[in-house]
Amino acid sequence: MGGAGAEAALGALDGYRNADGGYGWGLEPDLRAPESQPGAALHAFEVFGDAGAVTWPHAVALCDWLDSVTLPDGGLPFALPVADPTGTAPFWAGADPSVSSLQITAIVALTAHQAAAHDPAVAAHPWLARATDYCMDAIEAIGDTPHALELAFAIRLLDTVHASRPRAAVLLGTLSRHIPANGLVHVQGGLEDEMMRPLDFAPAPDGPARMLFAPEVVAADLERLAHGQQDDGGWSVDFASYSPAAALEWRGYTTVHALSILRRNSVI
Secondary structure, eight states: OOHHHHHHHHHHHGGGBOTTSOBOTTSSTTOOOSSOOHHHHHHHHHHHHHTTTOOOHHHHHHHHHHHHHOOTTSOOBSOOOOSOOTTOOHHHHTOOTTSBOHHHHHHHHHHHHHHHTTOHHHHTOHHHHHHHHHHHHHHHTOOSSOOHHHHHHHHHHHHHHTTTOTHHHHHHHHHHTTSOTTOOEEOTTSOTTOEEOHHHHOOOTTSGGGGGSOHHHHHHHHHHHHTTBOTTSOBOOSSOOSSHHHHHHHHHHHHHHHHHHHHHTTOO
């Protein structure tokens, strides 16, 4: 993305921004509350990252807001209090705001690092280093049965920061013991057949996380993804949505995500 397209996307993102510098208002489809939330921040950083060379002062302001809600250990709470839970998934509405979550901190930090690749102000922000340090320590102390999403986001963060964080290679080895040879990890609490798959752990073809999987396992997952396109051109979601609006929005998100992975891996 670049030029007028980037400016339009960044302008549209402003519609979800709050005066405190954070984002809410359903930017995270299953969290349809107006309050600023870490879950919405990750999607905002996705837009900042996709904008390429076009930088936006609201990106560093988002870092300021995240710094203000980060807990003493450096982690983010999974979610902040929600006044009206209508249309919001119970795992968001019922989250404990006093406990740090590796799952949400890792994915927010991951998308922030992607934005930081072309935004020096985000790259230099002390919140990003603080959050990344928390994730490194939390990954090192991870238990025997990490949740599939926590595992996927932790691996993707390590894949993103490996060049600047020497611990990343060791920690990837630590997490590899939780990945079976077929690359499928069931999502606890999700649908019966909901899985994290090889491309959920290692979407980039040139990162060290890709080495966790045999080439034929990655090739099979790329083929599965390519053949998942529906007759209308989009991809379907394989997880539950918590409102009709969320179901529609997730399908668009999933379609763009699938196309991005296939393009990065030279399938299309």
